[in-house]
Amino acid sequence: MKRRPQEMDRGEDDLAGLASALLGLRSPEEVRAFLEDLCTPAELEAMTDRWRVVPLLYGNVPYREIHDRTQVSVTTIGRVARTLERGAGGYAIAYQRQTGETGPASPRNSD
Known part of the structure; x- marks a missing residue:
């Protein structure tokens, strides 16, 4: 990602x-x-991919099975799982509001 000089940032x-x-x-x-x-279309695809794996991670679906179902890379799945554990909480808020459910405290890799 491009960064502007500090004085403009x-x-x-x-x-x-x-x-x-x-x-x-x-x-x-x-x-x-x-x-x-x-x-961009690539940015939308990346964000959509991340969001598609959130419910599966909350359902404790193994990473490999998530990949098989969604074709999202295991690396991306792992990044989303880490964000669910240590991120700002945005995924959890959106997931809860969309589904009315709360996910587990931290989804686990059941691979």
Whole structure:
């Protein structure tokens, strides 16, 4: 990812602005349109892949089986699992709100 010189780098303020823009959208269709405008097809595919494995990890499906079902790389699956364990909690919030369920405290690699 390209980084701007330090004096121009606002980082957190920029991320807060993006989060605020997402929060202002009112429907899944609006969010989809915004994401399609904002992201490249490869970025959308990467984000979609990550999100597709979250419910499977919460279901304690083994990594290899997740790969077989989704064709998402085992490396990406492992990264998502680590983020579920040590990340900021965003996956858990979105998963709970989408499904009404809470996932386990930390999904495990049952490979």
